[in-house]
Amino acid sequence: MRAARVALGALGVAGVVWGGWLLRDDGIDRLQSTALWLVGVVVLHDAVLAPLVVALGVVAVKVLPRNHRALAAVVFLVWATVTLAVANVLSGLGGKPGMDSLLNRPYVSAWLVLTGLVVVGVVVTAALRARPRRARAPHP
Amino acid sequence: MRDIVGAIDERIPRPNDFTSPARGTRTAARLGILLGSCIGICFVTGLWSHFQYTSPGWLPIGPDPAWLYRVTQGTHIATGTAAIPLVLVKLWSVYPRLFRRSRKQGIRHLVAGGLERASVGLLVAAVLFQLVTGSLNVVQWYPWSFSFRATHEAVAFVAVGALLTHLAVKLPLVRIALRNPVDDRLSLASDGPSRRAVLVGAGSASALAVLLTAGQTVPFLRRVSVFGVRDGDGPQDLPVNRTARAAGAIEGATDPAFVLELRNGDRTMRLTRAQLEALPQRTHRLPIACVEGWSRNATWTGVAIRDLLALVGADPASVVRVRSLQTRGAFSASELPADFAADSRTLLALQLNGETLNLDHGFPCRIIAPNRPGVLQTKWVTSLEVTA
Numbered sequence: 001m002r003a004a005r006v007a008l009g010a011l012g013v014a015g016v017v018w019g020g021w022l023l024r025d026d027g028i029d030r031l032q033s034t035a036l037w038l039v040g041v042v043v044l045h046d047a048v049l050a051p052l053v054v055a056l057g058v059v060a061v062k063v064l065p066r067n068h069r070a071l072a073a074v075v076f077l078v079w080a081t082v083t084l085a086v087a088n089v090l091s092g093l094g095g096k097p098g099m100d101s102l103l104n105r106p107y108v109s110a111w112l113v114l115t116g117l118v119v120v121g122v123v124v125t126a127a128l129r130a131r132p133r134r135a136r137a138p139h140p
Numbered sequence: 141m142r143d144i145v146g147a148i149d150e151r152i153p154r155p156n157d158f159t160s161p162a163r164g165t166r167t168a169a170r171l172g173i174l175l176g177s178c179i180g181i182c183f184v185t186g187l188w189s190h191f192q193y194t195s196p197g198w199l200p201i202g203p204d205p206a207w208l209y210r211v212t213q214g215t216h217i218a219t220g221t222a223a224i225p226l227v228l229v230k231l232w233s234v235y236p237r238l239f240r241r242s243r244k245q246g247i248r249h250l251v252a253g254g255l256e257r258a259s260v261g262l263l264v265a266a267v268l269f270q271l272v273t274g275s276l277n278v279v280q281w282y283p284w285s286f287s288f289r290a291t292h293e294a295v296a297f298v299a300v301g302a303l304l305t306h307l308a309v310k311l312p313l314v315r316i317a318l319r320n321p322v323d324d325r326l327s328l329a330s331d332g333p334s335r336r337a338v339l340v341g342a343g344s345a346s347a348l349a350v351l352l353t354a355g356q357t358v359p360f361l362r363r364v365s366v367f368g369v370r371d372g373d374g375p376q377d378l379p380v381n382r383t384a385r386a387a388g389a390i391e392g393a394t395d396p397a398f399v400l401e402l403r404n405g406d407r408t409m410r411l412t413r414a415q416l417e418a419l420p421q422r423t424h425r426l427p428i429a430c431v432e433g434w435s436r437n438a439t440w441t442g443v444a445i446r447d448l449l450a451l452v453g454a455d456p457a458s459v460v461r462v463r464s465l466q467t468r469g470a471f472s473a474s475e476l477p478a479d480f481a482a483d484s485r486t487l488l489a490l491q492l493n494g495e496t497l498n499l500d501h502g503f504p505c506r507i508i509a510p511n512r513p514g515v516l517q518t519k520w521v522t523s524l525e526v527t528a
Contacts, residue, residue: 001311004311015300016297016302020294020298022293026286030285042261049228053232067331069333074337078344081228081229082349084225085225088278088279093276094281098386099380101373101380102370104373107366110367
């Protein structure tokens with residue numbers, strides 16, 4: 001176990017060093033840009049995205065009935081992470097003028113339909129769960 | 141000063157302030173296995189693409205199977221997309237650890253703690269960097285000044301290296317976490333989601349993200365993949381990755397005086413498009429596949445490169461330098477390795493899906509070879525030169 005961990009660690013350090021070595025010919029401009037994006041994505045996650053999710057959780061606890069919170073949290077998890085996974089096409093950025101075979105779907109409309117389906121699904125499920133159950137007939 | 145630092149510290153949350161029992165090692169370890177698998181496949185398939193671009197002598201990559209590049213690069217983008225929900229939920233599961241303070245005093249513990257944070261920071265930075273830059277490359281948006289291809293390769297090694305180091309450090313914790321059941325009574329009784337629900341949610345989001353985007357390379361998903369970067373359509377039923385206008389190739393390609401030049405040492409031959417059409421034609425169904433994860437099969441008709449090489453007395457298994465008429469952008473020339481040049485399916489295509497090549501697909505003639513990256517299927521070809 002210890003030997004395996006040491007080997008894994010050594011291989012990992014070698015990978016990191018090799019990755020850094022591959023950037024050795026980059027000029028200062030390119031390295032600065034790489035560093036900016038490496039740090040930027042962490043700051044974006046740790047200081048913006050994660051606190052936003054925590055804040056939404058705090059609001060959800062205050063607003064949602066206790067028995068609906070788990071469902072809402074999991075549905076939000078799926079909806080939010082899928083949205084971020086397709087944020088590249090939703091952003092409207094990229095593509096090139098005159099290139100009609102790239103980014104040629106109605107992405108925002110598709111996302112609105114997906115979001116609408118999620119909202120309807122959650123509301124219907126919550127309504128069904130909130131309906132009082134019929135009292136069972138007593139056993140003879 | 142100490143009071144001010146203390147007051148700020150008081151306002152920063154502690155790990156215990158995050159009350160969801162679904163966070164923590166048992167969730168993180170299981171997500172880590174899924175995420176690590178995606179990153180591993182993504183790394184190997186990405187590396188494969190670099191090998192196909194650079195054709196290293198120690199790894200002879202041939203034209204068979206014709207679909208290999210298509211499958212590896214489709215898998216590269218699919219696993220990268222699948223990793224996005226997984227990494228977000230993984231980071232959510234360990235987020236409270238960002239706020240832990242070392243209880244132990246002393247410079248040694250401070251340095252050790254700092255190193256651990258730095259290694260995790262490097263891992264998170266490298267993985268997020270790869271996913272963000274990769275997904276922007278797919279939509280061809282480059283808001284940075286580094287070279288995407290070179291930097292994406294370098295940071296991939298950093299990411300995988302940092303991942304292996306992280307695994308080496310956390311292995312004992314992972315083993316304990318996996319030995320314990322996913323959920324216990326405490327988490328089931330809570331009013332938030334259970335660990336199992338979070339894991340199922342993350343897996344479902346990951347699968348859904350792939351399903352909604354993979355249609356650009358998996359034909360039967362085309363209608364379902366509403367977030368696919370390409371719907372598969374384009375001139376002559378094939379998408380275009382770079383137009384003739386963007387490549388500055390319109391003038392040269394539409395010049396009535398166009399001739400293709402064949403060179404083998406001091407033997408040179410010039411052929412008009414009409415003369416190329418008069419040569420024996422071959423038709424093959426071959427995929428065109430791109431590192432950005434899209435691919436599509438098409439029917440190509442043209443002259444086999446080996447037949448053209450014979451016209452200038454060259455061996456069919458020659459290395460051929462292919463030059464394009466394009467005046468702008470990268471990959472204006474490519475090198476066809478001997479194995480590809482000798483394969484009778486490698487064509488100088490004149491027709492696509494039964495029609496004369498569209499200008500955006502490389503009119504007057506283009507290279508199409510089995511198992512080759514799209515950018516090396518040079519369009520608007522002006523010369524073929526035997527180099528070895």
